[in-house]
Amino acid sequence: MRKDYVVGVDIGGQTAKIGIVSRGGNILVRKVISTKYNEADEFIDLLCVSIRGMAADIGLENINGVGVGAPDGNYYTGDIVEATNLMWAKGKTIHFANEVSKMLGGMPVTITNDANAAAIGEMKYGAAKKMKNFIEITLGTGVGSGIVVDGKLVYGHDGFAGELGHTCAVRGGRECGCGQKGCLETYCSATGVARTALEMLSKSKVPSLLHGMQEITSKDVFDAAEKGDKLAKDIFEYTGKIMGEKFADFIPFSAPEAIILFGGLTHAKDYFMKQLVDSMNENVVFLWKGKVKVLVSALNESDAAILGASALAW
Amino acid sequence: MRKDYVVGVDIGGQTAKIGIVSRGGNILVRKVISTKYNEADEFIDLLCVSIRGMAADIGLENINGVGVGAPDGNYYTGDIVEATNLMWAKGKTIHFANEVSKMLGGMPVTITNDANAAAIGEMKYGAAKKMKNFIEITLGTGVGSGIVVDGKLVYGHDGFAGELGHTCAVRGGRECGCGQKGCLETYCSATGVARTALEMLSKSKVPSLLHGMQEITSKDVFDAAEKGDKLAKDIFEYTGKIMGEKFADFIPFSAPEAIILFGGLTHAKDYFMKQLVDSMNENVVFLWKGKVKVLVSALNESDAAILGASALAW
Numbered sequence: 208m209r210k211d212y213v214v215g216v217d218i219g220g221q222t223a224k225i226g227i228v229s230r231g232g233n234i235l236v237r238k239v240i241s242t243k244y245n246e247a248d249e250f251i252d253l254l255c256v257s258i259r260g261m262a263a264d265i266g267l268e269n270i271n272g273v274g275v276g277a278p279d280g281n282y283y284t285g286d287i288v289e290a291t292n293l294m295w296a297k298g299k300t301i302h303f304a305n306e307v308s309k310m311l312g313g314m315p316v317t318i319t320n321d322a323n324a325a326a327i328g329e330m331k332y333g334a335a336k337k338m339k340n341f342i343e344i345t346l347g348t349g350v351g352s353g354i355v356v357d358g359k360l361v362y363g364h365d366g367f368a369g370e371l372g373h374t375c376a377v378r379g380g381r382e383c384g385c386g387q388k389g390c391l392e393t394y395c396s397a398t399g400v401a402r403t404a405l406e407m408l409s410k411s412k413v414p415s416l417l418h419g420m421q422e423i424t425s426k427d428v429f430d431a432a433e434k435g436d437k438l439a440k441d442i443f444e445y446t447g448k449i450m451g452e453k454f455a456d457f458i459p460f461s462a463p464e465a466i467i468l469f470g471g472l473t474h475a476k477d478y479f480m481k482q483l484v485d486s487m488n489e490n491v492v493f494l495w496k497g498k499v500k501v502l503v504s505a506l507n508e509s510d511a512a513i514l515g516a517s518a519l520a521w
Numbered sequence: 522m523r524k525d526y527v528v529g530v531d532i533g534g535q536t537a538k539i540g541i542v543s544r545g546g547n548i549l550v551r552k553v554i555s556t557k558y559n560e561a562d563e564f565i566d567l568l569c570v571s572i573r574g575m576a577a578d579i580g581l582e583n584i585n586g587v588g589v590g591a592p593d594g595n596y597y598t599g600d601i602v603e604a605t606n607l608m609w610a611k612g613k614t615i616h617f618a619n620e621v622s623k624m625l626g627g628m629p630v631t632i633t634n635d636a637n638a639a640a641i642g643e644m645k646y647g648a649a650k651k652m653k654n655f656i657e658i659t660l661g662t663g664v665g666s667g668i669v670v671d672g673k674l675v676y677g678h679d680g681f682a683g684e685l686g687h688t689c690a691v692r693g694g695r696e697c698g699c700g701q702k703g704c705l706e707t708y709c710s711a712t713g714v715a716r717t718a719l720e721m722l723s724k725s726k727v728p729s730l731l732h733g734m735q736e737i738t739s740k741d742v743f744d745a746a747e748k749g750d751k752l753a754k755d756i757f758e759y760t761g762k763i764m765g766e767k768f769a770d771f772i773p774f775s776a777p778e779a780i781i782l783f784g785g786l787t788h789a790k791d792y793f794m795k796q797l798v799d800s801m802n803e804n805v806v807f808l809w810k811g812k813v814k815v816l817v818s819a820l821n822e823s824d825a826a827i828l829g830a831s832a833l834a835w
Contacts, residue, residue, distance in 0.1 A: 340678040354774065356677070361670050363776020364654040365812070368670075370773035373806035375766070378692075385806050452689070459684035460668065460774050462677020492687035492699050498679070 210271035214258055215517025217321065218242055218277035220292035220348075223254065226513035227261055227270070230521075232332045234510055236261045247295040251303070255310040272315035273307060274519030276324025276512050283366035285318050291384065292348075317519040321345065321512060323360055323369060325469050325504070326353025328515025334467050334505035341465045342457060343504075344371065346472035350392040350399075356461050371457060372396070376449050394449045397472055400425040403442050413438055429475045440478055447479030451486025458487075458495050469504035469511065476503055524585040528572055529831025531635065532556055532591035534606035534662075537568065540827035541575055541584070544835075546646045548824055550575045561609040565617070569624040586629035587621060588833030590638025590826050597680035599632050605698065606662075631833040635659065635826060637674055637683060639783050639818070640667025642829025648781050648819035655777045657818075658685065660786035664706040664713075670775050685771060686710070690763050708763045711739040711786055717756050718742050727752050743789045754792055761793030765800025772801075772809050783818035783825065790817055 212235070217224045223242050226234040238257055244250045262270055279290040285304025290296040304316040319327075326343035329335040335343070339358040345351040350372030354361040361368045372392035373385050380389030381402060393399050404423045408415070415438035416431040417423060431439035454466055468476070480501070488496050504511065526549070531538045537556050540548040552571055558564045576584055593604040599618025604610040618630040633641075640657035643649040649657070653672040659665040664686030668675040675682045686706035687699050694703030695716060707713050718737045722729070729752035730745040731737060745753035768780055782790070794815065802810050818825065 338678075340682075356670055356675050356682075357673065359671065361775055363670070364652075364778040365776050365808075367808050368654075368774065368776035370806060370808065374770040374773055375804065378766070387804065387806055390806070452692070456688040456770065457774070459688055460682065460771070461675055462679050462682035464678040490689065490701065492684060492701055492704070494679075494681050494684065 210269050212262075212265055212269055213271045213517045213520035214262070214273040215513040215515070215520070216254065216273060216275045216277075217324065217512030217516050218275065218280075218293070219321070220278070223250075224509075224513050225254070225257055225261065226510070226517065227265060228514060228517040232514055234513060235265075237513075242293060242295075244295050247299075247301045247303070247306075250295055251306050251310065255307060258311065267312065267314070270314065272317065272520035273311065274324070274516040275303065275307070275316065275318040276321040276516040276519075277303065277318060278321060280318040280320045281366040282317070282319045282323070282360075282362050285316065287318070315520070319360070319362075319516075319519060320351065320353075320369075322351030323353040323362075324515035324519065325351075325506070325511055326355055326360060326515070327518045328506055328511050329467055329469070329504060330355060330358075331518045332506060332514050333511070334502045335465070338464050340461060341463045341467055342371075342461065343467050343469055346396060346468060346470040348397055350396045354461060355463075361461075371453070374453065374456070376453050391449070391453050395446055395453075395472075397425040400428055400442060400446055400472065400475075403445055404428050404439075407438060407442055407445075411438055415439065425472060425475070429478075432475065432478050443475055443478035444482045447482030448486045450479070451483040451488075452490050454483070454487040454499075454501070455490030458491050458499055462495070463499060465500035465502050467502045467504055469506065470508070473503050524583050526576075526579055526583055527585045527831045527834035528576070528587040529827040529829070529834070530568065530587060530589045530591075531638065531826030531830050532589065532594075532607070533635070534592070537564075538823075538827050539568070539571055539575065540824070540831065541579060542828065542831040546828055548827060549579070551827075556607060556609075558609050561613075561615045561617070561620075564609055565620050565624065569621060572625065581626070581628070584628065586631065586834035587625065588638070588830040589617065589621070589630065589632040590635040590830035590833075591617065591632060592635060594632040594634045595680040596631070596633045596637070596674075596676050599630065601632070629834070633674070633676075633830075633833060634665065634667075634681075634683075636665030637667040637676075638829035638833065639665075639820070639825055640669055640674060640829070641832045642820055642825050643781055643783070643818060644669060644672075645832045646820060646828050647825070648816045649779065652778050654775060656685075656771060656775065656780045658780060658782050660710060660782060660784040662711055664710045668775060669777075675775075685767070688767065688770070690767050705763070705767050709760055709767075709786075714739040714742055714756060714760055714786065714789075717759055718753075721752060721756055721759075725752055729753065739786060739789070743792075746789065746792050757789055757792035758796045761796030762800045764793070765797040765802075766804050768797070768801040768813075768815070769804035772805050772813055776809070777813060779814035779816050781816045781818055783820065784822070787817050
């Protein structure tokens with residue numbers, strides 16, 4: 208029997224977004240639930256009850272499967288492994304796909320990390336529709352990546368491939384939550400931008416709207432840049448420069464047609480895109496100078512993760 | 522008709538090695554010809570005459586195809602593109618596969634770069650026989666790489682993927698022949714080792730067999746290390762440290778089961794392997810600490826390139 212629907216689930220540190228998606232990529236029903244539970248069972252119960260409720264009209268028998276994008280989700284094992292951003296998966300291995308499948312009468316459940324889900328969504332519905340080789344970079348609280356080679360997502364030997372946020376941008380640089388130093392994520396995520404702001408503010412006497420703030424977020428820096436603040440603009444330019452240096456290192460690996468940026472930080476693209484592209488082309492070996500496109504995701508941000516995750520289930 | 526033989530051709534800056542190879546990977550006939558011609562036509566003529574001669578006993582009709590490993594060989598187009606090490610291909614695009622095929626009566630000819638050919642050889646006959654995800658690093662005059670993901674070589678959008686020798690090891694570091702600065706190749710190739718030797722000698726007053734030499738090669742450094750020379754050992758340890766730092770950056774891309782070293786410099790492995798592995802595990806994100814094997818190629822060096830190239834032709 209041809210089943211015409213799938214379920215896409217995007218799990219984040221605060222909430223999970225659930226959608227029932229048609230073959231054409233239309234989200235028919237949406238629901239948001241909390242992920243702030245202490246025990247995995249509590250969350251999984253709520254998730255499965257929600258899916259059953261959302262599918263009541265369509266009928267569970269018309270659903271082809273569930274695709275899940277989650278931090279530290281492993282495609283091969285179906286597990287969520289030591290996800291520091293999920294209270295119920297911190298330091299633990301949760302057999303997530305298996306558990307959800309059991310509670311949904313054996314329905315196939317596929318899981319991958321959130322950046323991989325975004326890459327799949329981009330390929331099926333977004334800026335990478337006709338591409339076979341590209342890299343999706345997610346710029347949010349952290350920096351994630353999904354790498355597509357010859358039309359397929361790269362999972363690697365253990366299912367964890369594509370952790371470009373934890374390659375080294377600055378040798379011996381900023382401390383990262385992962386335990387290493389100088390990771391790309393510590394410079395080019397939303398929190399990385401805030402760290403750059405604090406560093407630059409401590410050194411600069413140039414007047415800036417950012418001086419004197421108790422706490423600074425990347426949103427504050429963006430708002431200041433929008434008002435013409437020179438230091439705020441410098442912060443984004445520095446971010447773009449570092450990103451470009453690392454992109455120049457990613458390109459020789461897989462020779463992508465494009466690198467596609469996704470996530471909250473892309474709102475500030477006008478302030479870092481030129482520096483990013485210049486720095487990338489300056490640092491990349493001659494074979495690819497001026498040849499690799501840097502694009503911004505064509506996916507609606509709030510739907511992308513659901514669509515990407517759902518695409519796993521076809 | 523089942524054809525039982527292929528031709529493998531390994532093109533280098535000085536010579537090309539040609540072999541007729543059976544399905545089992547036995548090299549039946551070998552020949553070495555010069556590659557030092559000014560015009561591509563001259564070399565292609567000689568190559569094709571040689572292949573016809575070598576195949577006389579077997580019969581050209583029993584040969585399935587020709588596989589070629591060549592610097593800057595492009596798998597998609599069959600061209601050799603601006604190969605600085607080949608007099609007849611410097612600054613030019615040579616439609617190599619096409620020309621050779623024409624002269625051999627339309628026989629299929631497949632080309633790729635030499636490091637990719639080594640990776641294919643490793644997968645079919647060497648240390649990567651049962652692996653689906655690994656990275657082959659060739660340590661010769663330069664540093665090359667062939668990346669295998671899910672059992673397939675990564676060619677990327679344009680066919681040039683896998684140029685890890687030209688990722689940045691030291692920001693603003695040594696000048697590279699490619700025009701960039703700080704490329705891995707400038708530190709971890711045979712010439713890189715010689716450059717490290719010159720740098721260290723100019724700074725060090727420690728007695729060393731290397732002091733006072735007119736010219737230093739990586740072989741000189743190896744010979745000195747074999748005699749217990751402290752500075753020579755330091756040179757290799759530094760080489761291993763830099764290699765490990767970069768390997769730590771390659772792993773998050775494709776999560777390989779192993780990184781396999783191939784080429785002349787591996788003879789000195791006892792002097793850099795420990796530093797390489799330590800530095801890799803120190804710098805890689807926790808997911809892969811202690812998990813990725815670093816192996817030395819199991820291919821006979823003089824046959825590997827022929828075997829790898831020949832495997833392309835099956």
